[in-house]
Amino acid sequence: MLFGTVIIAFQISFASTDNEGRVRQNPPKESSQKDERSIQPVALGTEEIPLDVNKHGNLAGYGNLRKRRYDNTEEQKVSAADDQSNLRSPPGESASGAVYVRWGHHSCPSSSQLVYTGSAAGTSYADSGGGVNQLCLSQNPVYDSPVAGVGGERSFVNGIEYQISDFPYLQSKNTHDVPCAVCLAPARVAKLIIPGTNVCPSNGWTREYGGYLMSERGNTVHKRSMHICVDREMQLIPRSDGAPSDGLRQLLNLVEGRCSPSGGGIPCGPYVHGYELTCAVCTK
Structure with missing residues (x-):
């Protein structure tokens, strides 16, 4: 002054x-x-x-x-x-919350608000390079100075499809594409994805959804990807019946646990060798 x-x-x-x-x-x-x-x-x-x-x-x-x-x-x-x-939210709207992706579904649970709906995408199972994480791509893409054609120095993103032909409960979803939804849980400050159980802790946690742990197939041909929790009530983006895969996709498979009583695996007793693992997405 x-x-x-x-x-x-x-x-x-x-x-x-x-x-x-x-x-x-x-x-x-x-x-x-x-x-x-x-x-x-x-x-x-x-x-x-x-x-x-x-x-x-x-x-x-x-x-x-x-x-x-x-x-x-x-x-x-x-x-x-x-x-x-000016920084505050309008009346009736929360200024904070936990954001998560609901894989395998077009909408959010009743406890959350829909941010946007999209489709799951990632690197092809045949590519040795590129990203390993799955993406929830927007249905309304916006480009900035794009170059037409396929570039030689690029990373590529492809669609993701279910590969669950040998799991009776989910066989009808096989070879169809995977939807996703980005959700906001208002007034929550933490998000937790728990592999191995579809139940959330009881001390104030809310289960947003439960499902199955899934990732790219584990063999010498398919490349690694991250594990995601896919909703048990799987929805799909339809493909024509019998339409073959274009070979450029990422494949989403169920994850089994391998236990060993002598060590070298996850502990037997609580886990059963060969059982498909569940998961839960929790907020607090």
């Missing part, structure tokens, strides 16, 4: 004596300048506040100066409050 400086000029009279020893007051000298009691502005922020110096050398405008400083500060507080209010 800038403060103005007020210079107060005092006129001092000097006394002298006459021939009889009486004290005689010298008359004040006439000044060629204007009255010293001029109004001088003091800069405060972007405003100028006049201060009046009266004949006693007091600042007649000092009270106004203090008041204006106070008002200026209050205006700054109000302005800052307005800036903060």
